[in-house]
Amino acid sequence: MAITDSDLARAEVLMRTRTKDGPRTIAARYDRRLALVIVKLETGVELRFPPHLAEGLADARPDQINPIEISPSGLGLHFPRLDADLYVPALLGGIFGSRTWMAAALGKAGGSRRTEAKAEAARANGRLGGRPRKPQRNPK
Numbered sequence: 001m002a003i004t005d006s007d008l009a010r011a012e013v014l015m016r017t018r019t020k021d022g023p024r025t026i027a028a029r030y031d032r033r034l035a036l037v038i039v040k041l042e043t044g045v046e047l048r049f050p051p052h053l054a055e056g057l058a059d060a061r062p063d064q065i066n067p068i069e070i071s072p073s074g075l076g077l078h079f080p081r082l083d084a085d086l087y088v089p090a091l092l093g094g095i096f097g098s099r100t101w102m103a104a105a106l107g108k109a110g111g112s113r114r115t116e117a118k119a120e121a122a123r124a125n126g127r128l129g130g131r132p133r134k135p136q137r138n139p140k
Contacts, residue, residue: 015073024074025088030065037065039077039088047091054091056084 027040030051037054039047051057051065060082069078077086125131
């Protein structure tokens with residue numbers, strides 16, 4: 001994908017707007033005792049989240065999470081040992097990864113839910129004979 005001059009100009013305007021209006025990060029660290037990434041904003045607000053919720057950090061060991069680098073704009077976090085990046089305004093909005101990654105994470109969470117309605121549906125299906133068997137292929 002080629003980036004045009006107009007694309008670059010739009011991105012620069014957006015960056016200036018976000019830098020001026022958005023919450024900027026002034027400190028970030030991983031707390032091993034709490035097992036949380038802690039991000040402190042210039043407003044005094046702290047954002048804390050477990051690494052497994054964020055794309056790129058899900059399978060990371062604690063020694064891989066620290067150090068956390070803050071981008072010059074204060075809008076990004078970089079984890080050099082993992083080569084992972086997170087966008088702070090997205091984190092504040094509850095977005096911990098790309099659309100594809102978030103969809104997979106939410107689908108996995110939804111599929112693993114145990115409710116009485118789901119259990120009753122499974123029991124009813126079992127009384128009817130369960131899930132149909134896949135047709136056997138004849139090996140040749």
